Amino acid sequence: MTDFAAEVVDLTKTYEMGAERVHALRGVTVRFEKGGFWAITGPSGSGKSTMLQILGCLDRPTSGVCRIAGRDVSRLDDDELSDVRLHHIGFVFQSFNLVPQLTVEENIALPLYYQGVPDDESAARARHFAKIVGLEERLGHRPSQLSGGQQQRAAVARALATDPALVLADEPTGNLDTPTSHEIMRLFGELNERGKTVVVVTHEPDIAAWARRRLVMRDGVATEESR
Numbered sequence: 688m689t690d691f692a693a694e695v696v697d698l699t700k701t702y703e704m705g706a707e708r709v710h711a712l713r714g715v716t717v718r719f720e721k722g723g724f725w726a727i728t729g730p731s732g733s734g735k736s737t738m739l740q741i742l743g744c745l746d747r748p749t750s751g752v753c754r755i756a757g758r759d760v761s762r763l764d765d766d767e768l769s770d771v772r773l774h775h776i777g778f779v780f781q782s783f784n785l786v787p788q789l790t791v792e793e794n795i796a797l798p799l800y801y802q803g804v805p806d807d808e809s810a811a812r813a814r815h816f817a818k819i820v821g822l823e824e825r826l827g828h829r830p831s832q833l834s835g836g837q838q839q840r841a842a843v844a845r846a847l848a849t850d851p852a853l854v855l856a857d858e859p860t861g862n863l864d865t866p867t868s869h870e871i872m873r874l875f876g877e878l879n880e881r882g883k884t885v886v887v888v889t890h891e892p893d894i895a896a897w898a899r900r901r902l903v904m905r906d907g908v909a910t911e912e913s914r
Contacts, residue, residue: 691754692853692884693742694718698751700737700907711737712748713907721852724879725886726895729904736857738904739888743778743855744768756852773801777846781858783838785830785845791817792826795844802849816844820874836867843874847883854878856887860894872897 700712711734719725719742727735740746741753744760753761756775760768772778785794795813804812817823820840830838839859846854856875860868872887872894879885889895901912 690721691718692721692723692756693886694752694754695738695741695748696752696754698738698741698753699749700734700741700746701749710907712741714751715907715909717902717909717911719853719884719886721884722879722882723884723886724876724897724899725884725902726898726900727886727888727902727904728890728892728895730890733904734907734909735888735902735904738902738909739855739857739886742853742886743776744772745778773798773849775851775853777849777851777854779839779842779846779854779856779859781861783830783835783842783862785838785841787830790827790829791822791833791841791844794830794841795848797845798849812848813844816847817841819847820844834867835863836870839863839867839871840874843871843878847878852884854883854885856885858888858890860889860891865893868894869897 696716698712698715702709702711727738729735741748748761752759755771760771792813795816796809799809799812817826820843822837822840825833825837860871875885875887876897887898895901903910903912
């Protein structure tokens with residue numbers, strides 16, 4: 688068994704922009720240990736979001752290797768990548784990405800539907816994770832009836848519904864005020880204490896300070912820092 692929730696080895700990503708080639712990642716090697724709490728930081732265009740998209744199986748590298756739970760996902764087809772995302776990764780986005788027509792309970796249970804989990808078990812798990820994030824009194828509400836912080840809590844609960852080992856968050860506090868941002872980061876810290884590997888992309892130093900490890904991206908190159 689590998690000791691790493693995810694690892695990338697000599698990872699590169701190049702985008703063709705007309706006649707121009709943009710090197711988003713330049714030979715990055717990083718190993719994210721199980722149970723770690725990481726922040727990926729850096730200026731706009733540094734490669735941090737590209738790194739997270741590859742870790743989340745939302746994009747493929749140009750070259751190099753990306754392993755999730757010991758499995759090389761670098762060259763998997765779309766269906767195989769979807770399966771990895773569904774069973775091993777929980778993703779939290781800046782814009783929440785909740786389905787407006789669904790209730791909090793239904794949004795949390797949505798990935799369980801795609802796993803084929805029976806309805807009664809899905810509902811029970813949705814209630815369980817809603818309680819973990821403090822939304823047990825909002826199960827019947829729709830996203831438009833929630834504050835921004837509550838919507839992000841619902842998004843975190845949805846990411847946890849499939850019990851993934853790896854939780855990835857892309858600027859999860861970008862649309863929130865400072866007190867609410869710290870509430871969300873405190874929640875990520877609690878999830879990490881429960882054994883989840885957490886990787887957060889952020890450009891905000893006070894948000895990155897919640898993590899125990901930091902990966903600083905600049906011009907597609909990564910430097911690892913311990914906290």
